[in-house]
Amino acid sequence: MNVATLERVIDVELRHLAAMAAIAEEGSFGRAAARLGYTQSTVSQRIAALERAVGGPVFDRPGGPKPVRLTPLGSVVLGQGRELLAKAEALADAVDRFKAGDGRIDIGTFQSVSNVILPSVVRRLRDEHPGCDIRLSEEESEQPRIGDLDLLFYDGRIDGDVEHLKLLDDPYLLVAGAGTFPDGPVPLERLDGAPMVAWPLTCDQSSMEQAVARSGVRPQIVFRTAVNDAVLSMVRAGMGSAVLPWLAIHGPGVPADDRLSVHELRPSPPPREIHLHWRAGRTHSPLAARAIEIAVEVAAELAPPPAGA
Amino acid sequence: MNVATLERVIDVELRHLAAMAAIAEEGSFGRAAARLGYTQSTVSQRIAALERAVGGPVFDRPGGPKPVRLTPLGSVVLGQGRELLAKAEALADAVDRFKAGDGRIDIGTFQSVSNVILPSVVRRLRDEHPGCDIRLSEEESEQPRIGDLDLLFYDGRIDGDVEHLKLLDDPYLLVAGAGTFPDGPVPLERLDGAPMVAWPLTCDQSSMEQAVARSGVRPQIVFRTAVNDAVLSMVRAGMGSAVLPWLAIHGPGVPADDRLSVHELRPSPPPREIHLHWRAGRTHSPLAARAIEIAVEVAAELAPPPAGA
DNA sequence: GGAAATCATCGCTTTTCACGATGGAGTCGC
DNA sequence: GCGACTCCATCGTGAAAAGCGATGATTTCC
Secondary structure, rough: OOHHHHHOOOOOOHHHHHHHHHHHOOOOOHHHHHHHOOOOOHHHHHHHHHHHHOOOOOOEOOOOOOOOOHHHHHHHHHHHHHEEEEHHHHHHHHHHHHHOOOOEEEEEEOOOOHHOOOHHHHHHHHHOOOOOOEEEOOOOOOOOOOOOEEEEEEEEOOOOOEEEEEEEEOOOOEEEEEOOOOOEEEEEEHHHOOOEEEEEEEEEEEEHHHHHHOOOOOEEEEEOOOOOHHHHHHOOOOOOEEEEEEEHHHHOOOOOOEEEEOOOOOOOOOEEEEEEEEEEEOOHHHHHHHHHHHHHHHHOOOOOOOOOO | OOOOHHHHHHOOHHHHHHHHHHHHOOOOOHHHHHHHHHHHHHHHHHHHHHHHHHHHEEEEEEOOOOOOEOOOEEEEEEEEHHHHHHHHHHHHHHHHEEEEEEEEEEEEOOOOOOOHHHHHHHOOOOOOOOOOEEEEEEOOOOOOOOOOOOOEEEEOOOOOEEEOOOOOOOEEEEEEEOOOOOOOEEEEHHHOEEEEEEEOOHHHHHHHHHHHHOOOOOOOEEOOOHHHHHHHHHHHHHOEEEEEEEEHHHHOOOOOOOEEEEOOOOOOOOEEEEEEEEEOOOOOOOHHHHHHHHHHHHHHHOOOOOOOO
16 A cells, blocks of 8 residues: 555556456466467466556465466456456457548538539448548638648638648639530630629639639629529520539539530630648548548549640 | 557557557647656657557657647547546556455354354444445355355354364353252253253254263253244243353343353353354455454453353 | 757667476375 | 376576667757
């Protein structure tokens, strides 16, 4: 009960308890040693160390072929020790599961930007790791924050300590009601003063409109909505044309529609870049690492956006 | 995920986890080291060992004055690790409590033999160790078994692998209705053919009666009951006399009674010996060790039985 | 760009671990 | 009884690890 003893108690080690449990089950130091793959003398010393740590004998050794038996102190130690060993095994299991790719991943996405990529990523990730816990969050704030997210899809730069990977260039195209413009590329200046439908000024939309404005072209924005289908419907209805990224027009989930015609712009505004972000200097979980790989694959598999064509 | 890794996971040690927890709380290897009383290089190596064991980094070290941060793997390990540390602390507490004398003790007693000693023992033990868990069992079988009992009071020999300690000699005395015999010692042969009340033939009763019989004296047993008060009442009622141990007559709880007279017998049968038994070769719990001491004290404090007087 | 803070690494000493061999203690069978 | 057997403790040895102090590399802040 002195101080030395109290300090000693924390010196119990998992090996000691494992040896003790094996002995209690086998009834013999030697058999326990064989089971654990050690020699008898090693096991004997481990128990001696354990007994030093707890401050008293944990086994009575009758000698001869009689099995050793727990002392009352030994019962206390082993009772708690088994729980400790169970927790240790739980830790090992948790680590293994983690390394197998189970676990949780938090992915952020903003606006409807990444909705053509993220579903495929999620589907493949779930297929590979059925036990994983994928959480998506779509913050609608102007300035996205990476916060505690593992990964963040966004089409612009994030401030803060962030690394990023460009998934793809998504060029802007002009969508107009069929017959509004002749087939083929449309000169950008044709949009000056033209009625247009557009997304709100978030994400890359501002950059694109600023680029257009720098060319001296000032379209007349007659309606803004974040709902992509609404934009296309308005174009169909003749309310105006729209400049939209390739993915928003040809992406999965956008049906072909012969009431619309799509044109390149000359000169073309700089394409929207879709990036995948994560906090700098952070080690990825296997799940996050795989998610990045999958995102790259998915981006590459999308029909290659007409780079300069 | 290979075999080597799997084997490694059980190599996590409590010190590694303690270091990890301290670092996670302090945000720095160096401060954690100071808190734990080690040097920074030692803590650094402990974490390196832990990372080897779990197969990956548990902290991201941004470098410079930025605090280190858990990796996803680190979160998993620390989450489980804290539980492990809590269990280890629980083990230490349990050991300390055990050594302080808390815990459980199983005491066996048989017949009413020890009922004058045991209550005092229990009272003193509870006073010293309020948290202790004292369990008494009174088996009524002919042959007492020590089983899993820590201590067993009995007035005879126990077979099996048992050590014992003689608490006291309890001499037999003759109890008769006042006036049945003249004051002073009574010759044993006066009991030949005399009506007598007696205990059942358990414990030392058989030995005593056999000893009497070997002297050629054959009393007439007119009633047997294990209830001591009933024996005395029958003697008072004139049904006969009785040969009872000193404790059964003068023990606590037996009121003085001038309708009874007590005599020594000449020759006196061998005294009943009250023993305390425990399984041979077993280490006692502190509680059991103290109980033995107390039992000896209590036995000594009983008014000394008239040895030969 | 320099100062400060932080963790990793190296060389070194001390302690611990694990082994094989030996010895002492107890049990069982003849 | 008396040897054969089984069991655990201990000793000596070599390898591994813990712990320390000093040094170095990297990053942040001023």
